[in-house]
Amino acid sequence: MFNFGGGGNTRITVADVVAKTYDDAYETLTKQNLLVDKQLQLSDTVEAGLVISTDPPAGQEVGAKTTITVFVSTGKEMVLMPDLTAMTELDATNAITQAGLLLGSITRSDSATVAENVVISTSPEPNTSIPANSIVNLVISTGTVTVPYVVNLELSDASAQLSAPTVGYLINTDLAPDCLGTQGTTVIAQSIEPGVQPQGQTITLTLECVL
Incomplete structure (x- = not known):
């Protein structure tokens, strides 16, 4: 007054x-x-x-x-963007509300390392100062990866694709059944079908038999 x-x-x-x-x-x-x-x-x-x-x-x-x-x-009220990585979707949503922020979009993405329904990343970045009531977008892991088709590839090329960060599979090799020769370097079969598959598996690659 x-x-x-x-x-x-x-x-x-x-x-x-x-x-x-x-x-x-x-x-x-x-x-x-x-x-x-x-x-x-x-x-x-x-x-x-x-x-x-x-x-x-x-x-x-x-x-x-x-x-x-x-x-x-004094401008907008500023709050600290919490670090939501490795939180479950439910916990992350609660943390967003508690921080005075708003939940935005949720994008589902493959991940070789982050468990299903766990946060991979956020926008804005964690531990930054942002205006209160800002929208926070989440990227949530599906717990799956996309396995490539590697039949007819050289073992080195197949291994590179399957062990890449986007897939992250462990690799075993096996010789073709009833092979009387030596193990070659070309893949003739894969134990896990190509396409969307659970993360963290071990795949067996069957190699050609060289007589």
Whole structure:
């Protein structure tokens, strides 16, 4: 609230200082022979450092030496983005709410290492300062990987594909049944069908028989 000072019958119309910097507002009001009380206030819409409003408001007539309360924006409320990686989807959702944030999109993605229904990554990045009520998007593991078709490939090429970070399978090799020769280097069969499969498996590659 505001207080009316002395000044006889002199009436002053409070200047409009909304959206000005505090320094500009202070200069304007003091030149009107008014006193200024600065108050800081969070705002989702007014840039930090600018005036949100005054009390009494612009246009009101007051006496000289009246105290004008100037509400200055400190910007949006900022919160720390929690680290949700390795949390279950349910726990991550609860953590988002508790942090004063909003759940956005949920994307399902293959992962060779992150268990099913566990967070792989988030946007924004964890441990960053972000405005309250920001939207947080999650990438959640399906617990599966996409196994490539490696029949007719050289063992080295097949192994590279199957042990890559996107698949992460362990590899065993086996010789073709009833082979009377030696083990070759070309894959003729794979024990796990190509396509979407559970993560963390061991695949056996059958190699050609060289007579």
